[in-house]
Structures are given as C-alpha cells and as structure tokens.
Amino acid sequence: MTFVLRAPRIHTGQRVLDDAWLAVSESRVVALGSGPVSAEFSEAPVHDVPGTVVPGYIDIHCHGGGGGSFAGSGEAALTAARTALRTHLQHGTTTMVASLVTGIVDDLASTVRTLGPLVDSGELAGIHLEGPWLSVAHKGAHEPTLLIPPTEQDIATIFDAHPGAVKMVTIAPEVEGGMEAVRNFVARGAIAAIGHTDASYDDAAAAIDEGVTNVTHLFNAMNPIHHRIPGPIIKLLEDDRVTVELICDGVHLHPAIIKHAVTAAGKGRVIFVTDSMDATDMADGDYVLGSLEVRVENGVARLKSNGAIAGSTLTMERAVQYAVTEAGVDLGDALAAATTTPAAALGRTDIGHLEAGALADIVILDEGLNVSQVYRRGELAVER
Template sequence: MALTIEGARLVDVAGEQPAARLVVEDGRIVDVGPDTAPHGRRVDAHGMIITPGFIDLHTHGGGGFPLHTTDPVAIHGYARWAPSTGTTAFLIGVVGVPGGLPLAQLRTATQAMAAPGQGAEILGIHLEGPYLNPARRGAHDPAWLRQPDHGEVAALLEAAEGRLRLVTLAPELPGADTLIQTLVAAGVTASMGHTDATYEQAQAAIRLGVSQATHCFNAMRPLHHRDPGPLAAVVEAEMVRGELIADGVHVHPAAARLLIRLLGPERVIVVTDAQAVTGKPDAVLDFGGLPARVVDGAVRLADGILAGSALTTAAALKNLVTWGDVSLPEAVGMLSWNPARAIGVERRKGRLQPGYDADLLIFDAALTLQATLCRGVVAYATPTWHERLA
C-alpha cells in the first residue's frame, strides 16, 4: 500500500522543497514534489524535515552490538538498532586479529549479508587494516598489524566473497603499491589511513588508485608547512574524498570547518567511527583485550588513547549545522549522497527522488529524530510518530 507523507520540508544534497509531498510504495520513492498527487494512506508532517537516510561507511558497532565479530546475530542486532540513530545503511567494520588475518570475521560478515534481517541495510564490508603503519596505529594492537602480501590479499578477497567495499591501508608500507592496484582492480575503494605517508608518497598512492582518506587528521602524519603530508595531497586531488569524524572530539570544530572548506562539502564523507558502547555510556568494551569506555564524549582506552567515538549520524548532523559554515543540504549530503557515491550505490541511495530506496529520516525543527524508514518500512519512531505511521 502506498504512503504519502505531506507538508514536510524535504532536504537532500540538491536543495530544499518546502511543504512538499513524498509518496512511498514497495520500498521505493515513487513521486515527490509540492504538486505531487497523494496516493494511499496520508500522513501529515507539517513542521517536520525529511532527509534521505544516512549511510555510515566507518563504524564498528553501537547499542551494545560489535561489528567485528564471529556472531552474525550481533551484526543483525546492530542493523535493528542503527535506525534509532539516523543510520539506514552501513558497512560492517572489521579490523585485525592477533598474528593472522580476520578471515573468520569476514566470513561472518558475508553470512550476515546473505541472510539480511530488519532495519538498516548492510552495503558491504570495511576492512580497517591489517596493513597499517605501527607509528600511526592509534588504538589498534600492534599484534593486529602486518606488511602487505599478495597472497594474503587474495585470501581476504576470497573470504569476503565480493562484498568488500572499502579497505583502509597505509600506502607507504612495502608492497602497498601492488595491494592498492589489486584492490582497485577488484572494485574495492582504497582509502589511506593510519598512515605516516609523506606528501609525495600520498600523491603516488593516489595515482595508483587511492580515492579516499580515512578519518582525516586522525592517525595520520599531520599537516605542516614544511612537511605537508597526506592531507595536502588529498586536498589537491579533486577525485579523492575525505572522511570526517564529526563528534568535536576527534577533530576540533574549527579543523572540521577548515577541512570542509578545503575539500568542499561535496568531497567530505561524515562518519562516526563508533564503537559498540555507543548508546551504552556505562558499558565497557573489550578492544583487542584492552578495556575501553566512553570518557568525555569518546571511547578511550585506560591510558586515554582514543579508540573510536560514541557518535551517531543524527548527532553528527546537529554538530555540522551548529558549527556553522555548512547549510542543511550540504550537511545532509555529507551523510547520505557522498558516502553513497563513494561505494557505488548512488543510483538508489542518498537522494529524495523517484526510484530511490525509501530510506527516510523525519526530524522536527530542532533536528531531533522522530522516525526512520528503511526501504519504506518503519524501523524507528517516537511514540507520537509510531501512532502516525502505524
């Protein structure tokens, strides 16, 4: 049955439509605009803001559910929880394991994707490591890290069964050139991160096919006027996008504004880099055998090292708008359209257009999330909106 949501302010990367109608049927948007004829059940959304659902390319879990796991139930649990935070699609975040490769975790991720459940859609896998620079490892255990090896890469691709979408790697490591070329040839987005690459090494990696930078500013050689590092190479390469953890802790709001100005909002992908303790402020996370907890708005190890965020995509939207210099359509685009383009799903996700998946977020005027639809199905709603959409 068709559903018409009417009277809302529709916002996506292309701009805004005030007091418009949006018609959903069979999990897709079938019509949208101020003069669209209503079909099926009608829901009044005057005073509300509707955006496309947000896509989180870099998350490790939330709601008590880890994504780096050998239990597909945990992944499906996260998929059910995520819509309450604004996320309607995501990549499963997998990291390294001591002394080997995370083949079991990759196989679990493919198993979860082969039997999709309710909630946010799993779009693939993000492998963060194990080919990271120990000097910029952050909270990643040294035992997880390895040097690039062609045979290992083949094993990783085989275990992922074609579902690997994004790999974070340090391009300055010996053998990384072949690794980058292999990944790009397999249709995987190669992203430089946890890297101590020089400006020249980053430029060379971009020429080989690196098209993204993982959590800009964090775990990378810093920008310096005599040693510009990877960030300067990213800024100068117009085809490269950069991730931003928009929690105000990993990156100061002033630095976040600077990155957006340098890249332009069309090249910034806002991510959470959230851990399983997100939404569980009193919980303790076992991070590679080390306890981590939420401290001062981020997840930290006992020694204070950042081990991820406690950010949600809905909170990131508020932060971007509050910090200034970003319009609402630009902020929405950084959370929806840009990540969709980065992994090749921009023909069905990230816009409020006919033919696109009905992944919808309904916010009030204060940008507080009221309801989430995943492919036309209500996946989260406040009590008031649950009654409206029931």
C-alpha cells in the same frame, strides 16, 4: 502498499522542496513534488509529518553500537551485528558498512565469512577492513603486534572468504607492498582508503595515482600539517579524486577544522563517519575494541593503556547536529556528507537521495535536527 508523506520541507539530496510531498510504493520513492499531492495518489493514505524529510543516513565506517560489534564469527557475531545495526537505525542510519579492526588474517577472514550473508541480503552495504595493513607509527587503537605488510595471499584469504563482501580497505600505502595492495583492492572492486599512515605529501599523491579514492578519518592517525613538511593532509584535501572522512564528535576534530575541511574539500567530497564502537548508546565503563581494553568516560572512548582515542560513541544523528550547530556547516552540505557523498563513494545510485526510483530510506528531522521517524525500504522502523 502505497502511501504519501507530506512535510513542510524535503531535502531530496538533489534539490529542496517546500510544502512538499513524497509518494512511496513498496520499497521505493515513486513520485514527489510541491503543493497539492498529485491526483494519481488520491486514494493513498497521506501522513503529515511536522519536520524536514531527508534521505536515510549512510555510515561507511562503524565498528558497532548498543553493545554489539562487527567482530567474531558464528551466530553470536550475527546477533551482535544486528544489534549494532538496530542501534544506529534509531539515529537515522539506514545504510551501514561494517568496519573490522586489526586482527589475525584468518580471524578476519572468518568474520567476513560470517557477515557476508548480511551483505548479500542488503542488511549491510559491505565490510570495511581497517587493518592489518597500517603504519605502526600511527596505529591508533590497533594492536601493534598484529600490524603486518600486505601480501597477495593474505588479501586473497580475506577477500575470498565471501567474494564481494569487502567493499573498502584502509591501508598505509607507504608500507612494504602497500602500493601493490592498493592496485589489488581496486582490481577486486573495493575502495582503497588511505589511513593510519606515515605517508608524506608525495606518498599520498602516488597512492591516489595508484587508485586510492577515500581517506579514513582525515587528520586523525596521520602526519599533521607543517609549513616545511606538509604531510598527506594538504594533498588529500586538494585532490578531487578522493573523498575525505570526518568524525564530527567534538573529540576527534575541533569544529573549526571541520568547517575548514568542508570548505577546502568542496562539494561532494566530504563524508561524515561515526567510527563508533559497541559502547555507542551504552553506559560509561570498560569495553574491548579488537583485543584492546577501552575505558569510556563521559561518552569518550580511550585506550586504558595509553589514553589514545579508541573510536567513538558517535551517531550520525549527532554528527549532523554537531557539524551544523557547532562547526557552522551549511545544513545542505552536512546532509550531503551523511547521504549523497557516501552513496556515491560506494557506487550506489539507489540510496543517498529521495528522487523517484530511490529506495525509500527516509529520515524525519525536527527543528533541532533530532531524528523523530525513520523509514527503511518503505517500512516505518523508528518512531520517537
């Protein structure tokens, strides 16, 4: 079926069109423009939408939502994963990478085996391993007794559980075998991301030279900036070979830090992520992240044992709103961080934009940047 969306403004990811229209056929964008709709589509139904049309949001670091997480194995795990996907779809996320927290290697392999078919079908864009190859010094909400040095055998056990499913791995490159592991991930076609790391400035530089191209939640779970000991953050911001993730929830980062990072990194290098857990869109209370007990109060998730931040209850809808309204980030830059830049990091040219040929993953925003409608693959999936 072919139809046309007409809106006051369309952010395509490459340009901004006013008094705009966009034609969808089957699952893809086939044409767009400003002014009158092309005569080619004169017989197609036209849907006038009052807001701004933007590409579907892309989240490359998310652990769950709506009571479901990306963990476990078997049919129950598939049901939970789809619950999380539906929850974030309600907030404009049309492409999701499922993040797994630190666990036993065989258990992680079992989860990859379970979620692999969702990657094959396109329901997931891939799987992200956040652990177990992290620094104990910056473990965050990861069980310290399960943090281990990477070995070729363990890497193979997880990756080969469902070949092609693992798209990104967070690693502390300074741990024993870390640099070799970075090379291994890259050789397998996965993104190597530095994070939960005790790395120095020089360690970060060496890791980038070995193939690291992304930073897991910049500033969080890594050495801070010091005027005599710069740590990794300065290097990660200044090197244009890497993209940097930011969690824009007002808990992980001060708004001034968000604005500074966007400015310092420059165009095409910032990726907004949620790092959200199953408590997203749920009531406050007690939850579990991996094997760790979490308490959510006023929407903020913290470990019950020591009060450390334990992921978030953020949505990409709120991340874009917060960046623009609280941190003062330009709307175009915020949208890029939620669409085109993560798409590029994943090596995808069919998502993250709304030019002809792209998948018709479309979000309609009102004046407050609230999501009012979501199309996924050309089908209306959400209408508020």
